[in-house]
Amino acid sequence: xxxxxxxxxxxxxxxxxxxxxxxxxxxxxxxxxxxxxxxxxxxxxxxxxxxxxxxxxxxxxxxxxxxxxxxxxxxxxxxxxxxxxxxxxxxxxxxxxxxxxxxxxxxxxxxx
Amino acid sequence: xxxxxxxxxxxxxxxxxxxxxxxxxxxxxxxxxxxxxxxxxxxxxxxxxxxxxxxxxxxxxxxxxxxxxxxxxxxxxxxxxxxxxxxxxxxxxxxxxxxxxxxxxxxxxxxxx
Numbered sequence: 001x002x003x004x005x006x007x008x009x010x011x012x013x014x015x016x017x018x019x020x021x022x023x024x025x026x027x028x029x030x031x032x033x034x035x036x037x038x039x040x041x042x043x044x045x046x047x048x049x050x051x052x053x054x055x056x057x058x059x060x061x062x063x064x065x066x067x068x069x070x071x072x073x074x075x076x077x078x079x080x081x082x083x084x085x086x087x088x089x090x091x092x093x094x095x096x097x098x099x100x101x102x103x104x105x106x107x108x109x110x111x112x
Numbered sequence: 113x114x115x116x117x118x119x120x121x122x123x124x125x126x127x128x129x130x131x132x133x134x135x136x137x138x139x140x141x142x143x144x145x146x147x148x149x150x151x152x153x154x155x156x157x158x159x160x161x162x163x164x165x166x167x168x169x170x171x172x173x174x175x176x177x178x179x180x181x182x183x184x185x186x187x188x189x190x191x192x193x194x195x196x197x198x199x200x201x202x203x204x205x206x207x208x209x210x211x212x213x214x215x216x217x218x219x220x221x222x223x224x225x
Contacts, residue, residue, distance in 0.1 A: 100157070
């Protein structure tokens, strides 16, 4: 079952902040965040692991609430280059052996 | 470094034709997977492999076959193409499943007419 992302879309002015949320109904081992620009492949941003470990982008922060199976991605002081579609991918203990199941994405547009 | 290489980049098929989408990685990754991306649907897992000789079904496996005879290659076969399989297909690889970054190929845009 796909994790649920919210909002579906957000429009920002340069310098504004945004939060993207990801929620799953399954017990998760990790949450991954990727950004995809139009016509390109998804690019890794961050991994959040059960137990609190994080790996990823220096300028982007995120949280992972293991009990609620929720993660949030925090984009602060947005830049034009932040525009794109953001996907969360979740790895659970079920049949996909930890392979990532992605949400439907959040489209972020940053305007000058 | 080549990373994950997918071929072809674009393909048009007629309904009922078969074809194989190629995926190769040069990072010695054990985990490989295929996703399809449709507007508004995100990336959906088709099939995956946790090592050579081991494959399994993902969320949307119907109409697709895979095999993994080597660590490097993970081809996706469409047995009898249908218009519903028009999509962008991405191959991804990672050194493990949960705790490491997945690297994506550049995608194959497939149109079935």
